[in-house]
Amino acid sequence: MKFSDEFEQRFAEMVPHYPTKRSALVPTLLYAQDEVGFLSDDVIAEIAARLDLTELEVRNVISYYSMLTTKPRGKFNVQVCTNISCMVRGGEEILHHCATKLGIGHKHTTADGLFTLEEVECIGACSWAPAAQVNYDFHENLTPEKMDGILDNYKKKAMQ
Amino acid sequence: MADLVSHPDEVRVVSRRFGQGAASLERYLELDGYKAVQKALAMEPDAIINEVKNSALRGRGGAGFSTGMKWSFVPKQSAKPKYVLCNGDESEPGTCKDRLIFEHDPHAVIEGVIIAGLAVGATSGYIYIRGEYRYLSVIMQKAIRDAYAKGFLGKNIFGSGRDFEVYWHGGAGAYEVGEESALMESLEGKRGIPRIRPPFPAVVGLWGGPTVINNAETLASVPHIILGGADWYAKLGPPKNGGTRLFCLSGNLAKPGVYELPMGYSLKKMIYEVGGGIPDGRELKAVVPGGSSTPCLTSDEIDINMDFDSVAKAGSMLGSGGVVVVDDAQCIVKFALRTMKFYQHESCGWCIPCREGTDWLKKTLQRFHAGGGLKKDIDNMYYLSENMLGRTFCPLGDAAAMPTMGFIKKFRQEFEDHLDGRPCPYQKEGAIEQLPVMA
Structure with a gap:
């Protein structure tokens, strides 16, 4: 299992921050997932070995956190918030719009592997609702038209 | 990233350095x-x-x-x-x-x-x-x-x-x-x-x-x-409620945003002056004063000061400072359902009253809002919530139960209207009830 130098540097730096090795687990999993795309069996085995945990212990933690996944996702994970502040300002319409435009439902991925759509809980953008996150980028004060432009931009980005 | 706002009534303490490059x-x-x-x-x-x-x-x-x-x-x-x-x-x-x-x-x-x-x-x-x-x-x-x-x-x-x-x-x-x-x-x-x-x-x-x-x-x-x-x-706030707070105004407001106001600031002024009031000629229906886990206040209950003790006296909580304003185009049953869907999703499953309670409440609210409600559901949901209170290791169970009880107590009529005007008499035009299930 080979990670980037950046990952290795961060990992090496992070582990001594804690009195127990396993404390570095959650952020390490997320960074590993960002590199590989999902938490594959190999990634799980590697991280378990590094932190002196069993694979089962690692899987047990993965299943708790909503951002962690053991299944591949599209290149761009479109996460639309429909929680209360977003809902009253049209968050559901944004989600429905994305579903129609991409032709996929919740947690599904487009055939070209570009987009995954996810209905998510509050992402902390309530005052700028409705909002969505594509991977880690926030997109706020959305309208269906604005969302079209955002998705088109990501598509263009993937073509380059 | 997120836009900053300002209002003359703000007292900037925590937000003093916002927008001034102080991350350097x-x-x-x-x-x-x-x-x-x-x-x-x-x-x-x-x-x-x-x-x-x-x-x-x-x-x-x-x-x-x-x-x-x-x-x-x-x-x-x-x-x-x-x-x-x-x-x-x-x-x-x-x-x-x-x-x-x-x-x-x-x-x-x-x-x-x-x-x-x-x-x-x-x-x-x-x-x-x-x-x-x-x-x-x-x-x-x-x-x-x-x-x-x-x-x-x-x-x-x-x-x-x-x-x-x-x-x-x-x-x-x-x-x-x-x-x-x-x-x-x-x-x-x-x-x-x-x-x-x-x-x-x-x-x-x-x-x-x-x-x-x-x-x-x-x-x-x-x-x-x-x-x-x-x-x-x-002295920035009333006795026992020192300082200022970052109030996150969201929902059906003309000027939502995060405003730093002194503790004890009037909720009414917060909605109608700082937040710019309700747009599109709509009226206020309810306000959630401190994040989704706090019981809502009706439009008759907003003449209060936003500090911990005053909001507690009004039967709710100042909570996390998230003020969510809901206008009269919204359906409270749907709002309650979305709130419960959140708690059901987030319940860690450790304590049974929370794990089972949030799930039953979500299912009941879902059925109720979709037109399959029974009269006894209303009391059942209240009773179920009541029995979750204080029976879990952490306050997530309470956080799910308290707003539900508030919605039922204060908007019972709206629940009853769902029995007469099935499926939902308050549904906004063009709003999507459920996402199409796609393969």
Whole structure:
């Protein structure tokens, strides 16, 4: 299992921050997932070995956190918030719009592997609702038209 | 990233440096940065605690417990190391204030963590930031590195002979982890399941050591108290409710945004003046005063002051400062359903009343809103919620039950209307009830 130098540097730096090795687990999993795309069996085995945990212990933690996944996702994970502040300002319409435009439902991925759509809980953008996150980028004060432009931009980005 | 707003009634304490580039250490120092910690280094630990106690600063995460009091519970002597833990797992629906603090003033959080450490005798602190806030953890990691480079962190901070370490830590998506004992579990690399109390974290916390856990806004307020003095801070708000608060105005408002207003500011003014009122000629139906777990207030109940004690007297909670305004085009049953869907999704499953209760309530509300409601459902949902209260390890069960009881009590008519005008007489035109199920 080979990670980037950046990952290795961060990992090496992070582990001594804690009195127990396993404390570095959650952020390490997320960074590993960002590199590989999902938490594959190999990634799980590697991280378990590094932190002196069993694979089962690692899987047990993965299943708790909503951002962690053991299944591949599209290149761009479109996460639309429909929680209360977003809902009253049209968050559901944004989600429905994305579903129609991409032709996929919740947690599904487009055939070209570009987009995954996810209905998510509050992402902390309530005052700028409705909002969505594509991977880690926030997109706020959305309208269906604005969302079209955002998705088109990501598509263009993937073509380059 | 997120737009900043302003209003003449704002009193800028925590948001003083917002929009001024204070994420850069040089700029932060120009704006009185790291002066408070140097002042605190010359103070006795008890003097720091007393100053914070006298400032009437209360926890900004939701519970509103006296910060100075919390610090005083940490034992003076401890065989195990003591820790400070900053809770930046902001995930309460309606709340988006810590995000601005981390973005615009990360050093204030670091400074607050050091001062808390000096007060309780800890020599290291952790700043936990939710996983979705990746860009903020990048900002925070840089701020920490810069502070180390200047000698503000590490060995012999500010040449005082004292050592203090601050580390960054990240989550990966879990509302539950915002609860203090689950937060510690998560930091220890485990599932975020709550711990039974007592012992309280102040006595047995992170890795068994005494731990002070404060919200990011609470800790960012501390340097201002040390510099400006407890009296000044306390007098910004009504008695026992010191200072200001970052109120996150959201929902059906003309000018939503995060505004820093003095504690005890009128809710009515907050909605109609600061927030610009309800747009599109609509009327106010309800307001959730402190994040999704606080019982709603009706349009007749908004003549109150927004401080912990006044909102409690009105039968709700000031909570996390997330004010969600709901206009008369919204259906309360649907609003209750969306709230419950959230708690059902976030319940960690450890305590049965919460795990089963949230699931049953969600299913019942879903059926009810879709037109399959029965008259007895209304009382059943209330009864079920009532029986979740106080029966779980952590307050997530309460957080799901309290707003539900509020919706049923205050908007019973709207529930009953669903029985007569099936499926939903309040449904906004063109709104989508359920997503199409696609293969």
